[in-house]
Amino acid sequence: MTSPLLSIAGLSAVSDRDGGALILRDVSLTLERGEVRGLVGESGAGKSTIAKALLGILPRSVRITTGSILFENRGLLTLSARELRGIMGSEISLIPQDPQTALNPGRRIEAQLTDGLRLKRGMSSRDARQRALKLLDEVHIHNPERVLRAYPHELSGGMRQRILIAAAFALEPKLVVADEPTTALDVTVQKQILRLIRGLQEAHGTAVIFVTHDLGVVAQICDSVTLLYAGKVIEEGRTSDVLAHPQHIYTKSLVAAGPRYDRPDAGLTPVPQAVFDQLRREIGIAKESR
Numbered sequence: 001m002t003s004p005l006l007s008i009a010g011l012s013a014v015s016d017r018d019g020g021a022l023i024l025r026d027v028s029l030t031l032e033r034g035e036v037r038g039l040v041g042e043s044g045a046g047k048s049t050i051a052k053a054l055l056g057i058l059p060r061s062v063r064i065t066t067g068s069i070l071f072e073n074r075g076l077l078t079l080s081a082r083e084l085r086g087i088m089g090s091e092i093s094l095i096p097q098d099p100q101t102a103l104n105p106g107r108r109i110e111a112q113l114t115d116g117l118r119l120k121r122g123m124s125s126r127d128a129r130q131r132a133l134k135l136l137d138e139v140h141i142h143n144p145e146r147v148l149r150a151y152p153h154e155l156s157g158g159m160r161q162r163i164l165i166a167a168a169f170a171l172e173p174k175l176v177v178a179d180e181p182t183t184a185l186d187v188t189v190q191k192q193i194l195r196l197i198r199g200l201q202e203a204h205g206t207a208v209i210f211v212t213h214d215l216g217v218v219a220q221i222c223d224s225v226t227l228l229y230a231g232k233v234i235e236e237g238r239t240s241d242v243l244a245h246p247q248h249i250y251t252k253s254l255v256a257a258g259p260r261y262d263r264p265d266a267g268l269t270p271v272p273q274a275v276f277d278q279l280r281r282e283i284g285i286a287k288e289s290r
């Protein structure tokens, strides 16, 4: 059997900002090559903490206390800063949440798309430019020459998000981490962006960790899903199985509450308080705190 692309085992973390509170509780997760995994949970569940741990960008105020992250059998938590720099952007890359702030406002798109190709892949400026044009075409940007000359403020939010997606796939990484990349977009644009990410990941065989609070998004693009609450894995499995036959009462009430995954515009019904009480008992958190 070949080893998985990514294997997170027994990962726990505390937040110094929240007075040493546990923010990840013994999280384990295995990802195969080319798999799209949804990491889902309400705000504060620990989704971004896991994403940041994968990208080597955890803030100082978050401390990993136990566990390991193996990426192609390399322990990401024990690599030197130099080794991490070799992997990040190149083998693991990020599609960020906010297209407004993720691009450098003072540099043309061409410079921002070609930096990595020149510096990390040793391409000439000319080859990098050709590759950037091809990438823009892959994210369905129809006037790529003009876009390469543009500064970020000259482009719409949807356009900037496409460019960030192109940048994330530029170096043919093995894993793309997308942290709520469609939260800031309206539903129609969101659908297009999800299709785009799915199309690129299929074309390139890239694995994706897709962070979202929305089961509707999971239903649209994820092969498998891991549901978190208060830093603990509550349920995981193939998306179709989990949505059709949720096992945990929390998953059941989320699936029942919506937004309905077949109707993402439908309203939210809150999860009953009794379900949160049960979750906290199971996890062992006091009623007041979270």
Ligand SMILES: Nc1ncnc2c1ncn2[C@@H]1O[C@H](COP(=O)(O)OP(=O)(O)O)[C@@H](O)[C@H]1O
Pocket (backbone or CB within 6 Å): 015, 016, 017, 018, 023, 041, 042, 043, 044, 045, 046, 047, 048, 049, 050, 059, 061, 062
């Ligand atoms: N920079 C930080 N330093 C310390 N603790 C943090 C930091 N960012 C988030 N946390 C804490 O980590 C917990 C999980 O947050 P996060 O991973 O951002 O959740 P999610 O992405 O699921 O909304 C929260 O309790 C939050 O207070």
Ligand SMILES: [Mg+2]
Pocket (backbone or CB within 6 Å): 047, 048, 049
């Ligand atoms: Mg987050």
